[in-house]
Amino acid sequence: MSLGTVLVSEEGIRKDGRKLNELRPMKLEVGILSNADGSAYVEQGKNKILAAVYGPREVHPRHLALPDRAVLQCRYHMAPFSVEERKSPAPSRREVELSKVIREALEPAVFLEKFPRTSIDVFIEVLQADGGTRCAGVTVASLALADAGIPMRDLVAACAAGKAGGHLVLDLNDLEDKEGEADVPVAYMPNYGAVALLQMDGLLTIEEFKQTMDLALEGCKQVYGLQKEALKAKYLAVRAEVEEVEEE
Amino acid sequence: MGKGEILPFFLENRQIVTPGDLLAEGDYLAGNNTYRQDARIYASRLGLVEYKGRLIQVVALNTFYVPSIGDQVIGKIVEINLHGWTVNINSPYMANLKASEALDRPFKPQRDELSDFLDIGDLILAKVISFDRTRDPSLTIREPELGKITYGQIIRVSPAKIPRIIGRKGSMITMLKKETRCNITVGQNGLIAISSRSREDEKMALLAIRKIEEEAHTLGLTDRVTEMLRKERGDVV
Numbered sequence: 025m026s027l028g029t030v031l032v033s034e035e036g037i038r039k040d041g042r043k044l045n046e047l048r049p050m051k052l053e054v055g056i057l058s059n060a061d062g063s064a065y066v067e068q069g070k071n072k073i074l075a076a077v078y079g080p081r082e083v084h085p086r087h088l089a090l091p092d093r094a095v096l097q098c099r100y101h102m103a104p105f106s107v108e109e110r111k112s113p114a115p116s117r118r119e120v121e122l123s124k125v126i127r128e129a130l131e132p133a134v135f136l137e138k139f140p141r142t143s144i145d146v147f148i149e150v151l152q153a154d155g156g157t158r159c160a161g162v163t164v165a166s167l168a169l170a171d172a173g174i175p176m177r178d179l180v181a182a183c184a185a186g187k188a189g190g191h192l193v194l195d196l197n198d199l200e201d202k203e204g205e206a207d208v209p210v211a212y213m214p215n216y217g218a219v220a221l222l223q224m225d226g227l228l229t230i231e232e233f234k235q236t237m238d239l240a241l242e243g244c245k246q247v248y249g250l251q252k253e254a255l256k257a258k259y260l261a262v263r264a265e266v267e268e269v270e271e272e
Numbered sequence: 273m274g275k276g277e278i279l280p281f282f283l284e285n286r287q288i289v290t291p292g293d294l295l296a297e298g299d300y301l302a303g304n305n306t307y308r309q310d311a312r313i314y315a316s317r318l319g320l321v322e323y324k325g326r327l328i329q330v331v332a333l334n335t336f337y338v339p340s341i342g343d344q345v346i347g348k349i350v351e352i353n354l355h356g357w358t359v360n361i362n363s364p365y366m367a368n369l370k371a372s373e374a375l376d377r378p379f380k381p382q383r384d385e386l387s388d389f390l391d392i393g394d395l396i397l398a399k400v401i402s403f404d405r406t407r408d409p410s411l412t413i414r415e416p417e418l419g420k421i422t423y424g425q426i427i428r429v430s431p432a433k434i435p436r437i438i439g440r441k442g443s444m445i446t447m448l449k450k451e452t453r454c455n456i457t458v459g460q461n462g463l464i465a466i467s468s469r470s471r472e473d474e475k476m477a478l479l480a481i482r483k484i485e486e487e488a489h490t491l492g493l494t495d496r497v498t499e500m501l502r503k504e505r506g507d508v509v
Contacts, residue, residue: 061336080336080364091406133291135307135316139338140405142364170291173334173432175305175316178292215292215314252290255318259288259333259489266490 031189031200038188039199040069045239047183047195047246052164052254054171062172064254066164069197070154073161075168080142094139098127100161102150122158129162129182129211129221135175144174155198156184162211162221167251179251180220182211183243185236187228192236194243208236212244285323288333288489289315295328303329320489333489337363337431337461339409343400344418346426346459347411349393352386355379359396362428362461365408369398373412395421397457397465424455424467425474429485431462436488437481444484444494451501452477476504 032038042048048069057063060076083089100122104113115123126148134144146168148161159182166180185194188204201207206226212219228236281296283289293315295306302308305317306328315321319330339345339361347367351358356370371379374389390396396411397418403409413419429437438445438458449456454468454477466477480497487493 062334082364082366139364170318171334173317173332173336173430175307176291177307177314177316179290213292215294216309252293255290256288262487263490266487266496 032191062168064164064167072152074149075164076147077168077172079144080139083143089141093136094142098146100148106153155201178213178216181244181248184209185240210240301327305330335432339403343460345461346463367409369411433488
């Protein structure tokens with residue numbers, strides 16, 4: 025530890041001033057793109073991510089259509105300006121993998137079998153990245169799906185936990201991800217009680233892993249609360265406005 | 273109706289719920305936009321929960337149109353095929369209109385040119401005559417009030433708001449027609465045709481429909497819209 029940066033101070037405060045089990049400040053917004061059927065935007069610390077959902081709609085190319093359910097197509101993409109060194113806009117190996125991982129995290133939540141022969145297209149655009157974008161991507165995409173009016177078993181909330189500077193920490197940022205010992209992204213459907221995504225990068229003992237997992241699930245539940253609030257916000261605002269007029 | 277005497281449910285009527293919210297546990301019926309998992313009923317869409325005796329349903333705040341037999345829809349011709357047309361009805365599935373469902377005499381491909389009847393880009397008022405999960409919906413325009421739409425304006429709203437625009441037993445739409453003096457034809461797929469002799473009246477109808485769309489999930493809407501229309505007209509006249 026003496027060589028690298030000090031990720032966690034002696035008082036248990038992280039580089040960016042957070043406690044060990046504290047999420048980055050998170051702002052969620054729903055329905056911000058008028059051309060998409062559903063959309064959402066998230067700011068989580070320095071992460072800024074946009075998600076758009078189209079469909080269910082006809083599948084192109086046609087041969088991809090499935091006779092008994094909808095296909096979920098997912099594109100995770102980082103804008104060239106989203107990281108410090110310009111990133112080529114062509115999909116990298118990492119982006120292709122994340123697209124698949126995010127799709128597989130969302131698939132169990134959506135009632136795909138209700139809309140055979142169609143496709144539901146999810147686009148996740150990372151405008152600014154600071155670690156944990158796959159989790160934020162899942163979180164924001166599931167909001168966009170709900171906003172599009174696509175029937176779902178539950179919202180998918182995602183959050184990472186891991187080990188940095190010798191401590192188990194929640195919601196790693198880019199620095200902690202790179203310098204730290206381990207990163208465990210988890211996507212979770214709290215009401216449904218199912219884990220939709222679980223990965224691990226780095227080294228943890230079994231005991232540490234269990235604690236990290238609990239920490240991540242706790243984080244997911246907090247994210248879930250924010251998601252629900254964001255979905256309702258738009259409609260509650262209209263209702264409040266109207267009822268205010270009524271009272272006058 | 274022994275409402276909730278023995279069976280627990282968890283929310284107030286008309287409360288906003290999100291997908292995955294637990295609505296009730298016990299011997300209930302899962303209505304629209306809900307699903308059952310063992311003895312529990314959850315919401316599957318963002319909407320307002322309604323408890324009607326044993327039936328629990330969610331009135332969705334945003335949906336897309338899923339065709340249903342008997343629905344009146346407004347569609348746009350996008351393709352001319354050998355024996356009919358392909359129609360975009362603002363739904364996940366493209367609809368087919370067979371030539372025999374459009375002409376009132378037998379259709380002969382060697383004699384009839386389909387584009388003489390309906391061309392690409394034409395709008396039609398049609399009725400869904402068949403649809404299931406294995407086949408695309410098919411339409412008919414062989415009924416008196418159905419057919420090509422030749423004048424007026426078309427506006428698009430979320431199909432979830434259509435029941436609100438029609439109102440209970442048609443109360444809202446009757447009021448709209450009377451107050452704005454417009455012909456208003458509502459397609460279940462979220463497209464609405466408005467026509468009137470006066471542009472001003474059409475504008476009023478448009479305004480009213482946008483207001484309904486915006487405030488669909490609030491109470492006492494019909495009265496508020498009536499009031500708005502009367503006030504607006506007071507300024508115009």
